[in-house]
Amino acid sequence: MADQTSTTEPGMFDVERLLKQARTYLAFGEQIRQFTEQSPGVGSQPIDWDTALRQHFDRFKAMVARSTADSNIHPDLTRLWTLTLESWQQAASSLGISAIAPLAGQNADTWQAYQQVQGEYLELLRQSAVAALDLMEQRLHERAASGETSGSLRELFNLWVDCNEETYGRMLRGAEYSELSGRLLNALLGCCARGETAR
Amino acid sequence: MIGLTPERIAQELQSFNARLTQGARTLHGLGEIETGVSPRDAIHREDKLTLYRYRPRVEKPHPVPLLIVYALVNRPYMMDLQEDRSMIRSLLDAGLDVYLIDWGYPDAADRTLSLADYIQRYMGHCVDALRERCGQDAINLLGVCQGGTLSLCFSSLYPEKIRNLTVMVTPVDFHTPDNLLTHLIRHVNVDLLVDTLGNLPGQLLNFTFLSLSPFRLTGQKYVDLIDILDDAQALKNFLRMEKWIFDSPDQAGEAFRQFAKDFFQQNKLVRGETSIGDRRVDLANVTMPVLNVYATQDHLVPPAASKALAECCGSRDYMEFSFQGGHIGIYVSARAQREVSPTVATWLLAR
Numbered sequence: 001m002a003d004q005t006s007t008t009e010p011g012m013f014d015v016e017r018l019l020k021q022a023r024t025y026l027a028f029g030e031q032i033r034q035f036t037e038q039s040p041g042v043g044s045q046p047i048d049w050d051t052a053l054r055q056h057f058d059r060f061k062a063m064v065a066r067s068t069a070d071s072n073i074h075p076d077l078t079r080l081w082t083l084t085l086e087s088w089q090q091a092a093s094s095l096g097i098s099a100i101a102p103l104a105g106q107n108a109d110t111w112q113a114y115q116q117v118q119g120e121y122l123e124l125l126r127q128s129a130v131a132a133l134d135l136m137e138q139r140l141h142e143r144a145a146s147g148e149t150s151g152s153l154r155e156l157f158n159l160w161v162d163c164n165e166e167t168y169g170r171m172l173r174g175a176e177y178s179e180l181s182g183r184l185l186n187a188l189l190g191c192c193a194r195g196e197t198a199r
Numbered sequence: 200m201i202g203l204t205p206e207r208i209a210q211e212l213q214s215f216n217a218r219l220t221q222g223a224r225t226l227h228g229l230g231e232i233e234t235g236v237s238p239r240d241a242i243h244r245e246d247k248l249t250l251y252r253y254r255p256r257v258e259k260p261h262p263v264p265l266l267i268v269y270a271l272v273n274r275p276y277m278m279d280l281q282e283d284r285s286m287i288r289s290l291l292d293a294g295l296d297v298y299l300i301d302w303g304y305p306d307a308a309d310r311t312l313s314l315a316d317y318i319q320r321y322m323g324h325c326v327d328a329l330r331e332r333c334g335q336d337a338i339n340l341l342g343v344c345q346g347g348t349l350s351l352c353f354s355s356l357y358p359e360k361i362r363n364l365t366v367m368v369t370p371v372d373f374h375t376p377d378n379l380l381t382h383l384i385r386h387v388n389v390d391l392l393v394d395t396l397g398n399l400p401g402q403l404l405n406f407t408f409l410s411l412s413p414f415r416l417t418g419q420k421y422v423d424l425i426d427i428l429d430d431a432q433a434l435k436n437f438l439r440m441e442k443w444i445f446d447s448p449d450q451a452g453e454a455f456r457q458f459a460k461d462f463f464q465q466n467k468l469v470r471g472e473t474s475i476g477d478r479r480v481d482l483a484n485v486t487m488p489v490l491n492v493y494a495t496q497d498h499l500v501p502p503a504a505s506k507a508l509a510e511c512c513g514s515r516d517y518m519e520f521s522f523q524g525g526h527i528g529i530y531v532s533a534r535a536q537r538e539v540s541p542t543v544a545t546w547l548l549a550r
Contacts, residue, residue, distance in 0.1 A: 019338025029211065153211045189391050
């Protein structure tokens, strides 16, 4: 009964995950490029730094607020902070729950109740994303104050990731997230229980 | 200040794009990705379960077999991921006779399987098969993560069948303040979950794990991948890990119901209130030598959750090993290859 080792084709790897994140990174890079372009001299003259940075981050935060209402505004950039929601929606769709509209046979009331909880969840994620931008702005100010510069776009992206993990982690550990994520799953199950599921 | 110019950023983005395009070709030409590298033979099957014996790498392996019990979540090939990252290979090299339970992929027919089925029936049959095969009254058991919790239950119920017990990154006290999984399942209506879905879909579990650190695990990781897209070997290593992460079996409904409610939500194990079948699990019955291996940076099973075993197990030969790393690194990191397997092997061979 000799057993073969398990193998898989590289095609099993979901290349789309890589491509999506690549597009998101490019969108992030484009944001930073715009900032450096619209703030002439920030690379060398510290005079307008505070104002330029504040204005840029204000725009960034406004974009996050807009994309809460409509994720199609700038999908690649929106993905920067809605990764969790996207993973959740993939898991939900594997149970036959659509993010867009109730499927045939699904009770519209329970689906709407689920959508409402999902909206609350998205709002919590948005707050965390805005807090991450505040934190990043603060870190960049601190760097500027100490004369430290960022050598590459990737370094800035990594800083952005660190800031998001920090604020997201705080949110995740909070009682509100525990309660809301439980309610989200329970509401999803409510849809499954009253409608047709994929399983 | 940022210290970057628009030209520099444009250059970096262009280079990123070029590497991505080149990487697509490397990905295409990689060939098969192997996971699970050590030769093994199936010696027992029952329903979805397969019991494997790894082919010894010494002429005369240790007479007491070592049975590895992996978690029900994820797949056990993490213990034997690739030649230079294989805990199983290290244990074989140390002269141990290594066996492993592969739980398989539960489907709708398995929704009524209970923890009693997994612990008393499946594990019981595997342990008895090895006792008989090797002519030993008691065997060595190595439980990993949730598999460690199952192994503790088994050892408590049948202490006479276990000579030495090793548990790795195993939750015992599920209510330590830093336990994120407990935090996330606290408000979930587990009965509604199981009654509605039958089995727990692997994809839901996967979401839970990824949601603990989404910006790193579902974002930054793929951006960093660009850096190794031209390195076929590094890329294969990445793909092996990637396959493992997303290879999440569904969980048999009734077993999940009991594990989620009794262990996560009500923390019955540490209080001696868990019952498997009609028998109560009392960790004071775990009187055989115990080695408890935990990881200091474990985000899934915090060290305190594992170390609680010291206070409630009945062993007089209890030892802890603290690994400086995380829940995944304890299997596959270079440090783990140097530290964890040799520690387990040395501890076992001395007993």
